[in-house]
Amino acid sequence: MRILLVEDELKAGEYLRKGLTESGYVVDWVQTGADGLHCATSENYDLIVLDVMLPGMDGWLVIRELRKTHATPVLFLTARDEVEDRIKGLELGADDYLVKPFAFAELVARIRTLLRRGPIRESDTLQIADMEIDVMKRRVTRGGERIDLTTKEFSLLYLMAKRQTEVLSRSLIASQVWDMNFDSDTNVVDVAIRRLRIKIDEPYARPLIHTVRGMGYVLEDRT
């Protein structure tokens, strides 16, 4: 997957390229809107990460020009999040919008969502290592043993299983599982994860839920 990163700030460009490359993407980084537009129209990218505030030709102009010929998905990065800005970005054809400061895990999650071809296949059962999740019956077994979960615990596990190997930030988990869309100062998510671990990981040899320090949590089979 090739990503074009248009970001004028050196530090930000450096770490975004590094982070995205380590997440498995091929990243080209340019620092001006004009270069960005040139690359975007002359090469083939799967996604463009575009900063709004660029010297000379800003992000709005770039996307306006780009949309005349290309339908490449565009993810905007901006430090401004006035409602008007958001609306403007989406009207001009942006596919998503991320406000600085954002969590890196959040960025990666958004990029994955944009790059997904078609909707996620909602399968009836999910299998991770020796754990099986029956979505319809809301039943979880591990190594053949039935595990009893509360409704919210199941929602949390199901979310992580659906997006296994993705690092999920705390705010994303809070929003998806409890529909709480604000960052609270409490460690609600950490507590919930800990309680889930007691049920699905602790009795077994191989842990499936992993903490990515400073970023969030991921469900994956690390064998």
Add this chain to the structure above:
Amino acid sequence: MKPWAPRSLTVRLAALFALATLLTFTLVGSYLYYSLARQLESHDDQELLGKVALMQHLVGKAGSVQAIRDDPHLFMDAALGHNDLLLILRSADGAPLLDTQPAAGNLPALPLSAIDQTPGQQSRKNLRTSAGMPVRATALWGKIDRSGEQVQIIVAHNVSDSVAMLDSYRSQIVGAAVCGALLSALLGYVLVRRGLRPTRLIARQAHSITAQRLDRGLDVASAPYELQQLVLAFNSMLDRLHDSFQRLSQFSADLAHDLRTPINNLMVQTQVALAQPRNVEEYQGLLVSNVEEYERLARMLDNMLFLARADNAHVAVAREQLDCHQELQRIADYFEGVAEDGGVRLSIAASGNMLADPMLLRRAIGNLVANAIRYTAPGQVVRMEASQQPHSTCITISNPGPQIAEAAIPRLFDRFYRADPARSDSASSAGLGLAIVQSIMKLHGGQVELSRSADHMTVFTLNFPKPPDV
């Protein structure tokens, strides 16, 4: 302000005074002028009618027209000593018989009243002779008793004196009216200026008010009664400004302080780590600690932006019908784990629906519940309740916590305020939670209240007003 009206109140009032004076003088003057004219005229008429009667008598006694022509002395005598009297006699065919003052020139033709009739108001005319003398004249037929011949009698009274008198009187009145108007304009200007002196005094006081001295206000006692309302309103506006200004200054100071602490932590921690080589775990520990600090800063910025926007009503409130119990249950589910960790139980008692923005509602209740759990001892219960009042839906979050000091209550909802200053290093709360609750309630047109219940619970009440049509 109408385009034709001068901007100065003083000038405008002075001009109006002048106009009123001019109008009054003109009306009074006109009345006096006309009544004088009437008097003079009736005096002239008396003279005229006297002479007419005399002439009728003399003509009656004359022998014939010829006799009058031959010996006009009798008639001349009648006019003697009356320089302002013109007597003209003509025969029936209009031939002149007598003219006491030929120098005065001819008179225009006059309608002749019948014999033996006193000329009425209609037949007495104000005229000018051909020489330009203003006269009051009348004409009538006379009859010589003996011969039965008819004679035209024309009597005219010179009214130049009256006319001159009226003329000078008129110019005096005009002069007086103009002078009076000017005088009252001048007086009005001076008096109004004096009368408005308190406003200039108030303006001078207002000039000395600056951002640092907003609390000075204007002196109500020195203001005249009519301006006291204005001064009081102005002062209360100043008080509100002063209050906001104080809060804003306090907010800036708190903000700087609250940013200083975490940034200092980040800087020093990182510098200490860099001072000598460390092992990987230590570096990772430092980075994780930094990320936590950064996340806190980001949260704080988010909350501050939210507050700033809510203040300027830039936050869209998308109201929906929500089930109270369901909403409280959702939040209880969210905090369930945290509460259990603290040994705190959450109880819910709620009924009915309410109209609110779900995102904002959850944020407000979430902040209160997080606080309640934080301050509740293990084994205790945090109560979440919703009840329907006639005009509002009340949501209360109560917990048996330590009593909040009376002094702290008014400031509790201020930004960055913490009832316990020593908690300023608390990693969990930036001190914006309650300020956000208050902002959200304002956006909904409701309010948040803090009280102490009979069973020693700290109770936060959210009042969501019901729309009038429900």
